[in-house]
Amino acid sequence: MERADVIPLLGEVFRAHGFEGASLSAITAGTGLGKGSLYHFFPGGKEEMAAAVLQDIDGWFERAVFAPLRDEPDAAAAIRASLAAVEQYFRSGRRVCLVGVFALGEVRDRFADEVEGYFARWRAALAAALQRAGRPEAEARDTAEDAVLTIQGALVLARALDDPAVFTRALARLEHRLFG
Amino acid sequence: MERADVIPLLGEVFRAHGFEGASLSAITAGTGLGKGSLYHFFPGGKEEMAAAVLQDIDGWFERAVFAPLRDEPDAAAAIRASLAAVEQYFRSGRRVCLVGVFALGEVRDRFADEVEGYFARWRAALAAALQRAGRPEAEARDTAEDAVLTIQGALVLARALDDPAVFTRALARLEHRLFG
DNA sequence: GCGACTCTGTACCAATCAGTACACACAAAA
DNA sequence: TTTTGTGTGTACTGATTGGTACAGAGTCGC
Numbered sequence: 001m002e003r004a005d006v007i008p009l010l011g012e013v014f015r016a017h018g019f020e021g022a023s024l025s026a027i028t029a030g031t032g033l034g035k036g037s038l039y040h041f042f043p044g045g046k047e048e049m050a051a052a053v054l055q056d057i058d059g060w061f062e063r064a065v066f067a068p069l070r071d072e073p074d075a076a077a078a079i080r081a082s083l084a085a086v087e088q089y090f091r092s093g094r095r096v097c098l099v100g101v102f103a104l105g106e107v108r109d110r111f112a113d114e115v116e117g118y119f120a121r122w123r124a125a126l127a128a129a130l131q132r133a134g135r136p137e138a139e140a141r142d143t144a145e146d147a148v149l150t151i152q153g154a155l156v157l158a159r160a161l162d163d164p165a166v167f168t169r170a171l172a173r174l175e176h177r178l179f180g
Numbered sequence: 181m182e183r184a185d186v187i188p189l190l191g192e193v194f195r196a197h198g199f200e201g202a203s204l205s206a207i208t209a210g211t212g213l214g215k216g217s218l219y220h221f222f223p224g225g226k227e228e229m230a231a232a233v234l235q236d237i238d239g240w241f242e243r244a245v246f247a248p249l250r251d252e253p254d255a256a257a258a259i260r261a262s263l264a265a266v267e268q269y270f271r272s273g274r275r276v277c278l279v280g281v282f283a284l285g286e287v288r289d290r291f292a293d294e295v296e297g298y299f300a301r302w303r304a305a306l307a308a309a310l311q312r313a314g315r316p317e318a319e320a321r322d323t324a325e326d327a328v329l330t331i332q333g334a335l336v337l338a339r340a341l342d343d344p345a346v347f348t349r350a351l352a353r354l355e356h357r358l359f360g
Numbered sequence: 361g362c363g364a365c366t367c368t369g370t371a372c373c374a375a376t377c378a379g380t381a382c383a384c385a386c387a388a389a390a
Numbered sequence: 391t392t393t394t395g396t397g398t399g400t401a402c403t404g405a406t407t408g409g410t411a412c413a414g415a416g417t418c419g420c
Contacts, residue, residue, distance in 0.1 A: 001367085018285050021200035024408060035409080036368045045409065096284055103340035104281050105198050112342070119340045142353065145337070146330075149350055153333025157325070160283035160299045162292070170329055173322065181397085204378060215379080216398045225379065361420100368415075376407060383400090390393070 003041040011053045019107040054114040069125035075132035093158035093167025183221040191233045199287040234294040249305035255312035273338035273347025
């Protein structure tokens with residue numbers, strides 16, 4: 001087992017329990033690794049584990065969502081593709097956003113840069129794509145903010161009501177709002 | 181100090197730390213009460229405290245938001261009033277939704293009925309108001325769901341970016357979407 | 361075979377956890 | 391003034407917390 005293999009497992013543990021709720025015993029259970037291995041890979045303990053997970057998630061979104069949104073020549077297609085990627089990433093509403101979970105807790109402050117950067121870059125990348133698709137700058141910024149927050153809210157409500165369809169419907173409405 | 185006085189303080193502690201993160205010492209610090217008093221008021225411990233807080237919040241929303249939405253003859257005015265109440269309750273984005281925080285954590289399952297009921301009744305009440313305001317049923321349901329999830333997402337994003345204005349803007353856009 | 365290095369299990373630590381027990385303060389009622 | 395009942399502080403419990411120490415296991419190149 002390598003360090004890189006552990007990070008996704010850690011992600012699921014933090015997703016399920018939050019940062020404070022993710023006890024070392026929950027982490028060992030969720031990863032199948034003992035404390036020895038855990039502290040070998042992450043000498044900084046829980047904090048380093050969480051930082052690694054955040055960086056991993058950020059990297060994925062940067063590659064699969066933010067960069068295409070910024071660089072893809074066909075902006076409209078990039079936006080549609082990003083929505084599809086997001087829907088798949090969050091398992092159609094069955095999975096929760098770790099960064100959002102962290103944002104709501106008091107851990108937010110400890111990972112302020114990571115949390116803020118993630119959402120700020122998402123919003124900025126989407127705004128850039130919308131502008132390239134022809135929207136005026138102010139409207140593009142507003143619409144991008146609305147889209148990001150809709151996705152987050154949809155995840156909250158889907159989990160609250162234990163109904164993934166809430167997320168699916170919200171994404172469908174969002175796409176319609178962005179293009180219809 | 182009476183039991184009723186403690187509940188709002190408990191609410192703020194749970195808001196700040198989440199359920200798992202709200203240690204007894206955080207609770208005593210936040211409420212100014214010792215364990216003796218705490219367990220005198222809430223023999224069931226943290227679980228009973230959280231249940232009382234959820235019930236308190238639910239009661240406030242039922243009175244100030246859900247019931248007017250269902251019963252007020254002027255549906256449009258009721259919707260506008262509910263938005264204003266929500267904006268004030270969440271301190272224009274500086275406060276977070278406890279029920280949303282619980283929904284994202286693993287505590288959700290322990291308080292499944294309360295969490296589910298809160299959001300389900302919010303959505304239903306708003307849908308009823310929209311229908312009375314003239315929207316067809318399916319559209320009213322969709323729009324209500326969108327509104328509730330927008331509010332939740334706005335709270336997440338506002339806290340993530342440490343920018344309450346995100347919430348204010350989202351509410352303004354939402355009102356425009358509901359009436360414009 | 362030999363070290364060298366990466367990985368892992370176990371025993372251990374002080375601190376903190378949620379929760380209990382109980383004596384006592386303080387009030388209103390008698 | 392005594393009684394009764396509602397609060398409250400403190401000391402304690404066993405369990406669990408995050409973290410450390412360290413002896414080994416496994417696997418390399420040599």
